[in-house]
Amino acid sequence: MAQAQGSxxxxxxxxxxxxxxxPSNPSAELVYxxxxxxxxxxxxxxxxxxxxxxxxxxxxxxxxxxxxxxVMELHPYTGIFWYGALGSVTTTGTEAPYTHTFKVGSSLPSxxxxxxxxxLGAYNQYLGCKVNSLRLxxxxxxxxxxxxxxxxxxxxxxxxxxxxxxxxxxxxxYNGFLIATVEEGGTALGYATAIDSLTINNNLDGNxxxxxxxxxxxxxxxxxxxxxxxxxxxxxxNDFYQKALNSTESSLKIVYKLGTGDGTAGNExxxxxxxxxxxxxxxxxxxxxxxxxxxxxxxxxxxxxTEATSIQVTLxxxxxxxx
Numbered sequence: 001m002a003q004a005q006g007s008x009x010x011x012x013x014x015x016x017x018x019x020x021x022x023p024s025n026p027s028a029e030l031v032y033x034x035x036x037x038x039x040x041x042x043x044x045x046x047x048x049x050x051x052x053x054x055x056x057x058x059x060x061x062x063x064x065x066x067x068x069x070x071v072m073e074l075h076p077y078t079g080i081f082w083y084g085a086l087g088s089v090t091t092t093g094t095e096a097p098y099t100h101t102f103k104v105g106s107s108l109p110s111x112x113x114x115x116x117x118x119x120l121g122a123y124n125q126y127l128g129c130k131v132n133s134l135r136l137x138x139x140x141x142x143x144x145x146x147x148x149x150x151x152x153x154x155x156x157x158x159x160x161x162x163x164x165x166x167x168x169x170x171x172x173x174y175n176g177f178l179i180a181t182v183e184e185g186g187t188a189l190g191y192a193t194a195i196d197s198l199t200i201n202n203n204l205d206g207n208x209x210x211x212x213x214x215x216x217x218x219x220x221x222x223x224x225x226x227x228x229x230x231x232x233x234x235x236x237x238n239d240f241y242q243k244a245l246n247s248t249e250s251s252l253k254i255v256y257k258l259g260t261g262d263g264t265a266g267n268e269x270x271x272x273x274x275x276x277x278x279x280x281x282x283x284x285x286x287x288x289x290x291x292x293x294x295x296x297x298x299x300x301x302x303x304x305x306t307e308a309t310s311i312q313v314t315l316x317x318x319x320x321x322x323x
Contacts, residue, residue: 011116012114012166016110020153023112029080036068039155040124040155041065066154068149068150072146073145074143076258079322085202088106089103100322103311113126113150123161126154127155130222138196143174181253182254189233195254198272203223204223208220232294273312276300276304279296
């Protein structure tokens with residue numbers, strides 16, 4: 001028997017109609033990914049029974065913990081993950097290109113995810129998966145790494161794929177050179193070096209295990225969303241540090257464009273907009289003889305912005321519906 005190869009593995013994803021229930025009609029999307037850690041695990045619980053011998057008693061299995069990451073390179077057809085992280089999407093357009101606007105919703109969708117080890121004919125299927133966090137590293141060079149962290153409810157094993165012909169939206173990743181603009185407080189910022197760990201954290205409650213539930217999570221309730229990150233800029237003045245000291249409200253907007261950015265094939269557009277945030281005061285330090293950077297952790301919120309959300313993501317592409 002041959003060893004499974006990572007290069008032959010395949011991940012597909014589809015929104016569930018009912019939580020923790022395999023969809024009845026396959027219409028999955030193919031996921032382009034770098035690596036993943038999504039799996040089911042169960043603790044072995046050791047008995048403390050004394051029986052007149054130093055030999056141990058047979059242990060028992062603990063609760064089912066489905067959790068892990070899918071690591072990707074940001075590209076124009078990651079809308080299903082933005083929807084999973086935020087919970088609300090509005091699509092406009094009667095034909096391609098379409099505009100999808102994602103905002104923080106009152107609840108989150110759940111997904112069916114399948115990992116296919118195709119060279120073995122082994123398919124691990126995960127049900128009731130919700131996005132606990134979505135993290136993006138925005139850098140001036142190279143691919144932009146995005147990590148979706150899931151918490152799920154159940155695992156099943158199969159010898160055939162749930163959907164052998166998933167939708168393949170293609171793969172044309174963004175990179176640092178395709179960042180059209182970074183705006184801070186509504187003004188173009190020409191000396192940002194990175195936005196580290198821009199994170200949407202849904203603070204899911206993964207502890208809803210019940211008696212008679214076969215060790216599976218009955219629900220995965222959403223918590224209060226937290227949008228955080230760190231803006232790194234060249235130290236050209238104390239203006240940003242003073243803004244942080246004063247708790248002055250600001251905003252961030254990052255725009256990626258392929259081609260013209262009109263949303264047609266090869267010209268896709270992605271905008272990440274945080275309309276209200278404040279910076280954590282953190283004075284610059286001198287680490288050596290080189291140029292000095294300012295690192296400004298920030299936290300977003302919603303108070304009175306017209307967008308009525310702590311983060312808004314706008315995606316223009318040829319995809320008619322998400323998910």
